Amino acid sequence: MTSATGAPLVRLWVLAVNDGETVEIARLLQSRGEHLLVSRQSWGASWANLEPELQQQIRHFQAAHPGAPIYGIELAGPNPFGATDIDHHRYADADRSHTLSSLEQVAAILKVKLDRWRTLVAVNDRGYIPALEAFGASPEEIAAVRLADRRAQGLTESDEQRARDDLRAARWQGRKVFVPCADRITSAHSDLLHGQAGEMLLASPEELVYYGGRRRALEQMRFPGNYWSGGAPGGGYFGWERPSAELRNWVIDWFFATTGESPPPPPA
Numbered sequence: 001m002t003s004a005t006g007a008p009l010v011r012l013w014v015l016a017v018n019d020g021e022t023v024e025i026a027r028l029l030q031s032r033g034e035h036l037l038v039s040r041q042s043w044g045a046s047w048a049n050l051e052p053e054l055q056q057q058i059r060h061f062q063a064a065h066p067g068a069p070i071y072g073i074e075l076a077g078p079n080p081f082g083a084t085d086i087d088h089h090r091y092a093d094a095d096r097s098h099t100l101s102s103l104e105q106v107a108a109i110l111k112v113k114l115d116r117w118r119t120l121v122a123v124n125d126r127g128y129i130p131a132l133e134a135f136g137a138s139p140e141e142i143a144a145v146r147l148a149d150r151r152a153q154g155l156t157e158s159d160e161q162r163a164r165d166d167l168r169a170a171r172w173q174g175r176k177v178f179v180p181c182a183d184r185i186t187s188a189h190s191d192l193l194h195g196q197a198g199e200m201l202l203a204s205p206e207e208l209v210y211y212g213g214r215r216r217a218l219e220q221m222r223f224p225g226n227y228w229s230g231g232a233p234g235g236g237y238f239g240w241e242r243p244s245a246e247l248r249n250w251v252i253d254w255f256f257a258t259t260g261e262s263p264p265p266p267p268a
Contacts, residue, residue: 024103047077102125183205
């Protein structure tokens with residue numbers, strides 16, 4: 001890899017490997033001999049929580065290669081390094097929505113074509129199972145992509161059993177389902193519910209996550225605290241971190257409102 005002048009192209013990539021997409025991004029970058037720093041953060045990784053040793057390595061890289069590009073992949077929040085953020089999600093403080101997944105954006109920068117597996121991983125990350133189905137993935141391919149994603153997120157069979165246990169307390173209204181989760185919300189919950197529910201609201205002690213066609217309506221509202229969203233048009237997800245009791249109650253009321261009802265504005 002060389003620059004326009006023929007000199008070796010030097011750039012640095014920073015990411016947390018915490019789902020199926022970032023696993024493939026890391027593998028792709030390593031296969032191309034790119035400089036890569038990997039954070040140990042789980043889903044929801046941010047620049048602010050980047051490990052001190054990684055921050056120091058970034059500063060050393062900048063000193064050794066002035067002006068060389070640095071890319072941060074799905075790291076929320078502002079960064080102090082002047083890095084380019086590669087993302088396709090929307091956060092409370094930044095709208096990084098993109099038509100391409102992060103994996104596809106990285107491939108475009110590298111000027112490489114994704115093979116079928118990585119293409120399926122990318123499609124899954126930007127549109128979940130409906131996008132995989134629309135793409136023409138087989139049931140076996142969908143199951144393999146979803147399992148790889150859950151395992152990359154660190155989910156075990158015990159986590160999947162907890163999700164099955166949580167679903168026993170689910171509250172249904174037509175094709176809407178509200179699931180109180182005893183522990184954390186995981187993709188095992190949404191995977192188990194896919195094909196059964198039209199809209200889902202999952203609640204844990206630490207967060208709320210909505211899945212369904214009204215995600216865009218939520219993105220037009222303003223909420224207190226930290227929240228995020230993503231997914232394909234017509235669906236996707238919207239999550240709130242540590243919502244207050246007032247906000248939690250508002251979201252549940254909003255979720256179960258029938259078509260045509262207009263609940264009061266969310267708490268500021």
